[in-house]
Amino acid sequence: MKRAVPYIALVVCVGSGYLGYLAAVKIVYQYKQSTWFSSLEKQEAEQLRKTGQATLAFSLSTLSIQNTPLSIQNNVGSLAKIRSKAPQELWPVLDLRLAKDYAMMARLEQQAGEQGAAAEHQQSAKALLRSLGWQDVSDKSMTDLAEGQLRSSLKR
Amino acid sequence: MKQAMKITFAVAAIIGFVVGAVLGCYRASEASGFMQSAEVISIPSVASDFALQQFEHADSAHARQAVLLEIKILKQLERAAYDRSSGGRLGFEYTRLAMIEEAAGQKEAGRRALDEARGRLTLVYPREELTDERMKNMLKLLDGASNRL
Numbered sequence: 001m002k003r004a005v006p007y008i009a010l011v012v013c014v015g016s017g018y019l020g021y022l023a024a025v026k027i028v029y030q031y032k033q034s035t036w037f038s039s040l041e042k043q044e045a046e047q048l049r050k051t052g053q054a055t056l057a058f059s060l061s062t063l064s065i066q067n068t069p070l071s072i073q074n075n076v077g078s079l080a081k082i083r084s085k086a087p088q089e090l091w092p093v094l095d096l097r098l099a100k101d102y103a104m105m106a107r108l109e110q111q112a113g114e115q116g117a118a119a120e121h122q123q124s125a126k127a128l129l130r131s132l133g134w135q136d137v138s139d140k141s142m143t144d145l146a147e148g149q150l151r152s153s154l155k156r
Numbered sequence: 157m158k159q160a161m162k163i164t165f166a167v168a169a170i171i172g173f174v175v176g177a178v179l180g181c182y183r184a185s186e187a188s189g190f191m192q193s194a195e196v197i198s199i200p201s202v203a204s205d206f207a208l209q210q211f212e213h214a215d216s217a218h219a220r221q222a223v224l225l226e227i228k229i230l231k232q233l234e235r236a237a238y239d240r241s242s243g244g245r246l247g248f249e250y251t252r253l254a255m256i257e258e259a260a261g262q263k264e265a266g267r268r269a270l271d272e273a274r275g276r277l278t279l280v281y282p283r284e285e286l287t288d289e290r291m292k293n294m295l296k297l298l299d300g301a302s303n304r305l
Contacts, residue, residue: 005161009168016169017176024180025187032188036195037236048232052195055202089225092218093206132210133218154305156205 047087054086055093062097065155069108072101092132099128100149107146196233200245203229208299211252216260223253247276248298251291 036052037045061078065071076098083094102125109118125145126137149155203226210222230246250273257266274286277294284290 005164009164012165013168013172016172017179018172020173020176021180021183022176024177025184028181028184029188032185033191036188036192037232039236040232044232045236048199048229048236049195051229052192052199055198056191056195058202059198092210092222093202096206096209129213133214135213135215156305 050085050087051090054082054090057082058086058094058097062155065101067104067108067150069105072105072108076101095128096132099125099132100145100155102128103142103146104149107143107150199229200226200233204245204249205302207249207252208302211256211299216256219256220253220260223249223256227253243276244280247273247280247291248295250276251295254288255292255295 033049037048039045040048058079061075061082065075079094079098079101083091086094102121106118106121106125109115109121122139122142125142129137207219207222207226210219214222227246227249230249234243234246250269254266254269254273257263257269270288270291273291277284277286277291
């Protein structure tokens with residue numbers, strides 16, 4: 001037992017260190033985050049922090065889109081999560097990305113001969129774009145939008 | 157013996173916790189700075205892309221809403237002193253707003269937006285003669301460059 005004491009003490013030390021590290025990271029990060037944009041009024045600063053979190057998550061999610069139905073579907077799921085936490089004024093921004101994702105999915109499904117799914121996704125894209133005030137939501141403009149997105153590596 | 161062991165373990169736990177906490181504080185400060193910078197970069201970029209696309213495709217009401225959202229966000233960042241380039245950006249977004257208002261037949265609102273744009277852009281381009289057409293052409297050039305990305 002006596003011989004094991006230094007080893008047990010080492011394990012206790014490392015374990016406590018890990019706990020201390022996790023606790024400090026969480027507490028200090030949350031504190032620091034709460035002070036961002038502190039020169040603005042409290043409510044406005046909070047709104048801007050939420051906007052920042054949503055736009056960063058949106059940018060990262062958009063960066064990871066590949067030209068495959070699975071990747072696009074994953075992005076649709078991510079957008080739903082981001083939307084649930086984002087300020088309402090950012091919803092149209094997320095809806096536009098969602099419409100582009102549906103348009104891309106429709107195009108890929110058309111090319112794969114899955115006409116039923118393609119038509120459904122194209123309708124979803126059109127409905128979202130109409131709600132955003134887009135003036136041309138014809139089949140041709142949907143195809144152009146999807147082709148442009150599929151060609152682009154940035155997916156803006 | 158038992159007492160000595162207890163003390164040893166307690167001291168080990170305290171040392172471990174303190175060292176871990178110090179490292180955690182350092183890491184959290186670093187991460188906070190990095191994340192704040194990333195968010196400050198992403199906010200105007202996302203808002204600007206959206207405003208441009210709505211300007212090109214949507215009706216006046218929706219395009220106006222998008223550009224006003226960007227202007228609001230840029231002004232907040234400007235007041236929070238995080239975006240030093242916001243003067244130029246705001247100038248161009250007021251130019252965009254003016255173009256939307258003019259297209260919607262709101263001449264007076266368009267005039268006010270152009271005056272605001274000129275005030276902002278003069279600070280950034282003090283040697284340029286900023287006529288209405290010049291500002292609109294500069295915005296079209298910027299939009300063209302942005303679309304080619």
